Amino acid sequence: xxxxxxxxxxxxxxxxxxxRFNGLSVLGIAGFFAVISxxxxxxxxxxxxxxxxxxxxxxxxxxxxxxxxxxxxxxWLVGSQLYLLVVVLAYVAFRLNHxxxxxxxxxxxxxxxxxxxxxxFTDDQFLRTVYTLxxxxxxxxxxxxxxxxALYYHRRRAAITAALNEESEM
Numbered sequence: 001x002x003x004x005x006x007x008x009x010x011x012x013x014x015x016x017x018x019x020r021f022n023g024l025s026v027l028g029i030a031g032f033f034a035v036i037s038x039x040x041x042x043x044x045x046x047x048x049x050x051x052x053x054x055x056x057x058x059x060x061x062x063x064x065x066x067x068x069x070x071x072x073x074x075x076w077l078v079g080s081q082l083y084l085l086v087v088v089l090a091y092v093a094f095r096l097n098h099x100x101x102x103x104x105x106x107x108x109x110x111x112x113x114x115x116x117x118x119x120x121f122t123d124d125q126f127l128r129t130v131y132t133l134x135x136x137x138x139x140x141x142x143x144x145x146x147x148x149x150a151l152y153y154h155r156r157r158a159a160i161t162a163a164l165n166e167e168s169e170m
Contacts, residue, residue, distance in 0.1 A: 008163035011156050012066070019063045019077050022149070026084065027056030048091045055084035069164045074157045081150035085142060092139035101127035 006014070034049025062076030104127050108116075116126045 006159070008159045008166060011159035012163035015077070015153065015156050015160060016063055016066060019059055019066075019153070023056045023059030023063060023080070025056070027053050027060065030056060044091075044094065048087065051087045052084060055080050055087065058083060066160065066164070069167055071157075071161050071164050074153060074160050077153040078150050081146045081153065085146035085150070088142040088146070089139055092135050092142075095135050096132060099128055099131050101131055104131065 030049050030052035034046050034053060037043075037045030037049055058076055058080035062073040062080060065071075065073030065076060067073075101124060105123060108123060108127075113123060116123055119126075121129075
C-alpha cells in the first residue's frame, strides 16, 4: 500500500532542508579543497574547487529565492546540479587526457610492485588502469548523484509552486 502524497508545504520544507544542507556541504568542502589546492600550487585543482564551490552558492541562492516565495528558486536548484555535473565531468575528462601517475608511483611499496609484476603488468600499466578506472567511476557517480538531484528538484516543481501559492494567498 502506497502512502498518500506529501502536502505541498511538506514537500517545500523537505526540498529547502535538503538543498540548504547540500549547498552548504558543496560550498564548504569544495572551498576547503580549493584553498588546499591553491596552497599546494595546484592551479587546476584550485580552479575546479572554486567552480564546484560556485555550484553550492547557486544552490543556496535557489533556497533563498524559495524562502522569499519566488518560484524561480527551483530553476536555480536544478541548474546548480546540472552546472556541477558539467564541472565534474569536464574535470574528469581533463584528468583522463592528462594522466599523471607519478604521485601514485611514489607510494607503491616493494611488495605491491612484486604483486603487479606477478600479474603481468608494469607499474605504469597498472597505475594508468587504476587512474582511468577511478576517474571514470568518479564521473559515473557524479552523473548518477547530480542527475538524480536535478531530477528530484525538477519533479517537485509543481508541489513547490503550489506551496508558494498557498503562502501568498495567506
